[in-house]
Amino acid sequence: MDLTLIDKYFLIEKIGLISAVLAISLLIAMYSTWAERKVAAWIQDRRGPNRAGPFGLLQPLADGGKLFFKEEIIPSTANHFLFVLGPSMAMLTACLTSAVIPWGDVLNFGGYAVSLQIADVNIGVLWIMAVVGMGVYGIMIGGWASNNKFSLLAACRGASQVISYELPMGLALIALFMISGSLSLKDIVEQQRDGLWYVVLQPVGFLIFLICAFAECNRTPFDLPEAENELNGGYHLEYSSMKLGFYLFAEYINMFISSALMATLYFGGYSFPYMDSLGLSPNLVTILGICALFLKTFAFIFFFMWVRWTLPRFRYDQLMKLGWKVLIPLALLNMLITGAVILYRQNGF
Amino acid sequence: MGIDMIIFTVLSAIAIAAALGVILSKNPVNSVLCMITCFVAIAGHYIMLNAQFLFVVHLIVYTGAIMVLFLFVLMMMNLNADIEPQKRNWLKYAGAISGGALLLVLVAALRDASVPAIQSGAPTDIGLISNLGKTLFTSYVVPFELSSVLFLSAMVGAVVIGKK
Numbered sequence: 001m002d003l004t005l006i007d008k009y010f011l012i013e014k015i016g017l018i019s020a021v022l023a024i025s026l027l028i029a030m031y032s033t034w035a036e037r038k039v040a041a042w043i044q045d046r047r048g049p050n051r052a053g054p055f056g057l058l059q060p061l062a063d064g065g066k067l068f069f070k071e072e073i074i075p076s077t078a079n080h081f082l083f084v085l086g087p088s089m090a091m092l093t094a095c096l097t098s099a100v101i102p103w104g105d106v107l108n109f110g111g112y113a114v115s116l117q118i119a120d121v122n123i124g125v126l127w128i129m130a131v132v133g134m135g136v137y138g139i140m141i142g143g144w145a146s147n148n149k150f151s152l153l154a155a156c157r158g159a160s161q162v163i164s165y166e167l168p169m170g171l172a173l174i175a176l177f178m179i180s181g182s183l184s185l186k187d188i189v190e191q192q193r194d195g196l197w198y199v200v201l202q203p204v205g206f207l208i209f210l211i212c213a214f215a216e217c218n219r220t221p222f223d224l225p226e227a228e229n230e231l232n233g234g235y236h237l238e239y240s241s242m243k244l245g246f247y248l249f250a251e252y253i254n255m256f257i258s259s260a261l262m263a264t265l266y267f268g269g270y271s272f273p274y275m276d277s278l279g280l281s282p283n284l285v286t287i288l289g290i291c292a293l294f295l296k297t298f299a300f301i302f303f304f305m306w307v308r309w310t311l312p313r314f315r316y317d318q319l320m321k322l323g324w325k326v327l328i329p330l331a332l333l334n335m336l337i338t339g340a341v342i343l344y345r346q347n348g349f
Numbered sequence: 350m351g352i353d354m355i356i357f358t359v360l361s362a363i364a365i366a367a368a369l370g371v372i373l374s375k376n377p378v379n380s381v382l383c384m385i386t387c388f389v390a391i392a393g394h395y396i397m398l399n400a401q402f403l404f405v406v407h408l409i410v411y412t413g414a415i416m417v418l419f420l421f422v423l424m425m426m427n428l429n430a431d432i433e434p435q436k437r438n439w440l441k442y443a444g445a446i447s448g449g450a451l452l453l454v455l456v457a458a459l460r461d462a463s464v465p466a467i468q469s470g471a472p473t474d475i476g477l478i479s480n481l482g483k484t485l486f487t488s489y490v491v492p493f494e495l496s497s498v499l500f501l502s503a504m505v506g507a508v509v510i511g512k513k
Contacts, residue, residue: 079378082378082382085382121401122401122477122478122479123401123402123404123405123478126402126405126406126409127405129405129409129413130405130408130409130412130413132413133408133409133412133413133414133417134408134412134413136413136417137385137417137420140417140420140421140424141382141420144378144424152424155424156421156424156425159417159421163414163417166413183478
């Protein structure tokens with residue numbers, strides 16, 4: 001790595017970008033909890049939170065305050081260090097993924113170009129797979145360190161679920177890379193800017209990725225690790241106060257990041273139709289592009305919530321059957337057909 | 350001291366401390382966590398060498414998959430010092446002697462090894478994914494395909510053993 005390229009401006013730019021992305025993820029995760037209850041209320045024909053502030057907009061702040069000031073209980077039989085490490089790991093891995101997502105094109109500040117992506121590495125998507133793989137640790141360490149058999153059971157469920165659904169997710173992504181020819185998320189977005197969105201070329205791959213994203217985020221219908229009617233509450237059963245808050249918060253950050261990822265990989269990211277023929281200044285187009293990405297992301301977040309309040313939870317064996325016997329063969333078939341079509345288009349028969 | 354030297358020193362210190370933690374820790378779960386830290390630090394060295402693909406595969410395969418399985422097994426067995434069987438004395442001596450012999454072999458091998466000088470004009474992008482892929486599928490395609498067959502047979506073998 002050429003470290004001589006690092007100068008003061010580069011450092012300030014990147015630190016600013018990282019802080020901004022982190023702050024926005026936290027803010028969106030916070031308001032996702034509010035949106036979730038509003039969506040649930042709307043689907044179930046209720047009003048939802050409407051006491052704190054206009055439309056209940058201050059509700060997340062009130063909840064956060066409550067979580068901070070609640071009494072903190074660490075079970076005496078728990079492993080203290082690991083008990084604290086668990087929620088920290090969950091939060092860390094949830095935030096790491098945002099490093100490789102391109103949040104927008106280039107912004108120009110009087111001749112100084114700022115790319116709105118923290119790290120444009122050519123292993124972007126593999127980095128996401130690596131972080132997803134490490135996301136298991138938060139659940140497993142927390143569940144085991146609680147020294148409670150229900151927590152441990154939930155942690156085992158969570159770990160095996162995440163491992164099982166990583167495979168079809170990776171296979172679905174391989175089919176996408178065969179078309180794009182690049183692992184860099186920036187390249188993938190730029191290709192969709194000029195051509196079709198990849199959801200048109202890879203509908204099956206997108207469907208598999210979507211299902212796996214639900215499973216990786218532990219969202220209904222795959223929220224087996226926190227099946228409260230079987231496991232008393234799941235891997236965070238013994239947690240209280242802000243440590244519980246971290247676990248719940250990490251879930252919402254994961255949901256936001258995977259929504260942004262799906263928008264980037266399959267729905268054109270920050271590009272939107274006719275963006276190059278509007279005749280606007282490049283900076284304005286970049287800002288509109290950011291808005292487009294967030295619009296797509298919010299649509300996916302709404303979809304996550306819609307599914308949660310519509311579908312019941314799967315049984316554990318159904319979950320495993322779906323993962324191993326349906327999604328993996330389907331993803332392999334998708335990969336095979338994609339490869340055959342690419343080969344045919346390159347050299348005919 | 351340049352910035353890459355500082356990063357190298359910090360990563361090496363973490364790696365060595367974590368590696369010591371693996372063998373010195375009494376609790377097997379802590380050992381596994383130390384091992385994960387060690388792997389992450391080594392992955393950091395790979396990125397310093399601009400071997401991005403190796404870096405990310407190291408993270409996916411070792412920290413993401415293999416260590417999760419380690420942790421899984423250890424957590425299910427719930428090992429701790431109370432139920433650990435007392436080892437016999439001669440076993441401890443045998444372990445120390447064989448470990449020492451291995452160290453001797455390693456030191457002897459490293460002492461005579463000549464480290465080739467790094468050419469300043471050598472390409473630094475050899476570890477990037479496209480270069481690596483092209484090399485694997487042109488110069489080294491036969492060993493690559495052979496090892497994939499080996500992996501497939503290992504997978505089939507694991508399934509067969511698991512079914513028994």
